[in-house]
Amino acid sequence: MGYKKTVKKYNGTINKVTLGTGEKAFEIGGRNVMPFYKFDGEAGEQAKVGIEISDEPASSWSEAFAELYKEAGDDTAAWAKLVEEKYAPDFICLRFDGADPNGKNKSVEECVEVAKKVADEISVPLVVAGSKNDEKDSEVFQKIAEALQGKNILILSAKEENYKAVGAAGALAYNQKISAESSVDINLAKQLNILLGQLGVKKESVIMDIGSAAVGYGFEYVTSTMDRILLASLGQNDDTLQMPIITPISFDVWSVKEALATEADEPAWGNQIERGIHMEVSTAVSCLVSGSDAVIVRHPKSLETVKKFIEKLS
Amino acid sequence: MGLTGLEIFKLTPRTNCKECGFPTCMAFSMKVASGAVEIEKCPHISDEAKGKLSEATAPPMKTFTIGKGDAERKIGGETVLYRHEKTLVNKPLVAVAFDDTLNAEEVDAKINNIKDVDYERIGEQMNAEAVLVRYGTDKESFLNILDKVSQLGKINIVYSKDASVAKEAIEKVKDTNPVLMGANKDNLNDMVAIASENKIVLGLEAPTLEELYDLVQAADKAGHKDLILNTTGEEIGKAFENTVEVRRAAITGGDRTFGYPSLVFVNDLAEGDEFMETALASTLVLRYGSIIVLSDISYKRALPLFGLRQNIYTDPQKPMRVEPKVYEFGAPKEDSPVLLTVDFALTYFVVSGEIERAKSPAWLLIPDAGGYSVLTSWAAGKFGGSVIRNAVKESGLEEKLTKKRLVIPGKVAVLKGDIEEELPGWEVIVGPDEAMQIPKFLKELV
Numbered sequence A: 001m002g003y004k005k006t007v008k009k010y011n012g013t014i015n016k017v018t019l020g021t022g023e024k025a026f027e028i029g030g031r032n033v034m035p036f037y038k039f040d041g042e043a044g045e046q047a048k049v050g051i052e053i054s055d056e057p058a059s060s061w062s063e064a065f066a067e068l069y070k071e072a073g074d075d076t077a078a079w080a081k082l083v084e085e086k087y088a089p090d091f092i093c094l095r096f097d098g099a100d101p102n103g104k105n106k107s108v109e110e111c112v113e114v115a116k117k118v119a120d121e122i123s124v125p126l127v128v129a130g131s132k133n134d135e136k137d138s139e140v141f142q143k144i145a146e147a148l149q150g151k152n153i154l155i156l157s158a159k160e161e162n163y164k165a166v167g168a169a170g171a172l173a174y175n176q177k178i179s180a181e182s183s184v185d186i187n188l189a190k191q192l193n194i195l196l197g198q199l200g201v202k203k204e205s206v207i208m209d210i211g212s213a214a215v216g217y218g219f220e221y222v223t224s225t226m227d228r229i230l231l232a233s234l235g236q237n238d239d240t241l242q243m244p245i246i247t248p249i250s251f252d253v254w255s256v257k258e259a260l261a262t263e264a265d266e267p268a269w270g271n272q273i274e275r276g277i278h279m280e281v282s283t284a285v286s287c288l289v290s291g292s293d294a295v296i297v298r299h300p301k302s303l304e305t306v307k308k309f310i311e312k313l314s
Numbered sequence B: 001m002g003l004t005g006l007e008i009f010k011l012t013p014r015t016n017c018k019e020c021g022f023p024t025c026m027a028f029s030m031k032v033a034s035g036a037v038e039i040e041k042c043p044h045i046s047d048e049a050k051g052k053l054s055e056a057t058a059p060p061m062k063t064f065t066i067g068k069g070d071a072e073r074k075i076g077g078e079t080v081l082y083r084h085e086k087t088l089v090n091k092p093l094v095a096v097a098f099d100d101t102l103n104a105e106e107v108d109a110k111i112n113n114i115k116d117v118d119y120e121r122i123g124e125q126m127n128a129e130a131v132l133v134r135y136g137t138d139k140e141s142f143l144n145i146l147d148k149v150s151q152l153g154k155i156n157i158v159y160s161k162d163a164s165v166a167k168e169a170i171e172k173v174k175d176t177n178p179v180l181m182g183a184n185k186d187n188l189n190d191m192v193a194i195a196s197e198n199k200i201v202l203g204l205e206a207p208t209l210e211e212l213y214d215l216v217q218a219a220d221k222a223g224h225k226d227l228i229l230n231t232t233g234e235e236i237g238k239a240f241e242n243t244v245e246v247r248r249a250a251i252t253g254g255d256r257t258f259g260y261p262s263l264v265f266v267n268d269l270a271e272g273d274e275f276m277e278t279a280l281a282s283t284l285v286l287r288y289g290s291i292i293v294l295s296d297i298s299y300k301r302a303l304p305l306f307g308l309r310q311n312i313y314t315d316p317q318k319p320m321r322v323e324p325k326v327y328e329f330g331a332p333k334e335d336s337p338v339l340l341t342v343d344f345a346l347t348y349f350v351v352s353g354e355i356e357r358a359k360s361p362a363w364l365l366i367p368d369a370g371g372y373s374v375l376t377s378w379a380a381g382k383f384g385g386s387v388i389r390n391a392v393k394e395s396g397l398e399e400k401l402t403k404k405r406l407v408i409p410g411k412v413a414v415l416k417g418d419i420e421e422e423l424p425g426w427e428v429i430v431g432p433d434e435a436m437q438i439p440k441f442l443k444e445l446v
């Protein structure tokens, strides 16, 4: 008896969502098989990889990043331009670390100014992330959504705590895309999608950030949540979970010991920045294989490796 | 994929002789089908029928033991595709590859790397479990390298398509329960003979999955059922597809012809790009690799890969715990604060990461709190005044410290009074609710 291939067909398909405008705009989603299972059916749009930049100088991350981006100085827009020209990411994620009320507490106006300048300098889609302070983020997001009308940006993220304000301004009033952030729990992810739907946000405007973790730091919750979401969205055609997934893995990876410990702290571990890249590549790829349609990384070498990986598997 | 009662009934002599202790063959068969009784209880069942039954009830994927002594590991034996369905049982093994083109220095460098990367992480010893030595054309070099690397006491994987060279190599390491890779349609009988004689696992390879399938059946026919399938393929996409299809055919396709562990040459696929190796190895931890072959090992590769593997292969029912003890950050002194949290690994990692980030010396005291999050442990009565007192007393911190400050998680601020009563002489400080506020908190505390 010869080999008979076991093909797994699903009823459901991941929604397609468009980010950006013009030539560099792209879609994610459209897949009706498990990630990269093109041998089963329609693998949809190629997964996308973005690079993280910050409204704070790169030196706030580490000396190595400051060195890497020194040409841009402390100018966020120049940094964004440099990243786009030199490394060709699919999109750029601008994170407002400086907006944190417990940190620099930059004003909403300042943040909007930076976002505008960055948006003017780049042609790839823009993703805007906050400082993890729900209240402040929600103010910043509303104003940026307004200021960047027509740019079709992604706002990262609306959470249970602020989805009304962020969803209403971001998606309803100014027609931007919204990421719905939950914390590695399929039910919470589903609930937030439903709440956004009830608010009137169209499903074509929603991407999910279902939560993440660096590998070694509870990543089993991330992968199992994604497995379960896909088995529900594809297998049971559950349209409250068919939003594509974006995972900002760099937000977690660069704050774990493997990336933070200096060579003096851990002499046996070797080069610090390469350690961070290996952590980043491993985490990004693990998310993509589990279900992310887009990931955000910090180091250009991670971007290069993960993009190559995606191309090989697409 | 067990048989039904009716199917088992057809295997009995249907004489209702009652010797099995059941009134009829049918009643007996129903019990066997439910797993309550062993088929052996009927003395009249033919061996052929027994064989059929054990085949039908066998697990979808075989389990093998490879290596000897401390190096001994199990591979295979998975029953599900996704870890939330049931625990994954045998973690994929990492093998470091050597081939006969390496010079002595290169061999020594890899051997040293294998020795160096050996560390503990949450109760698990992390290192590369296997070495793989590949024969190309230089037999002398191949056998020399095998001699050298087999001294490491790892699982020895011998790779040779030349059966006579394979025989010589296996002869050298036969007492270590090695694995022999490199069997294909041209050398199958000779390779099966070596593997059978030494009772070792044999690795098969073929250009396509269809041919691999036929090869498994041929090996089976030749009498060898202890197999590993080389699912590498000529490029990355093919390797992924092969590895997924083989596992899926076994687990959900009910086809035991592919019910064997896989081996993937990540080193070849990555073509010298170490970051790509990490990407592929990580992929295979999630998607069905059993043995992952790397070109080399180092901490920067090991830390993410072994961390990921440890995560994926934890029991979903059992939370990961860290050892209850005092952890030190930045060479703490007698007046450094003592932070307190629970032994749930995730909590520990988040908290320790933030203390690390704060770059301010501190002690971190972890009591035995049952392996749950702060609030759950507290609600379960495992993280209260007396538990914390005992942990402090046993830690020996009181003798070390001149300034006794205990920082408790903000979420259990209610414990402050209790702890103060239990620990006279200590200043109990309520810390932040969320770990990310720790750096700021510590800065203000000092």
Ligand code: SF4
Pocket: B012, B013, B014, B015, B016, B017, B018, B019, B020, B021, B022, B023, B024, B025, B026, B028, B029, B041, B042, B043, B044, B045
């Ligand atoms: S011992 Fe065997 S033959 Fe006799 S009744 Fe039981 S099943 Fe039937």
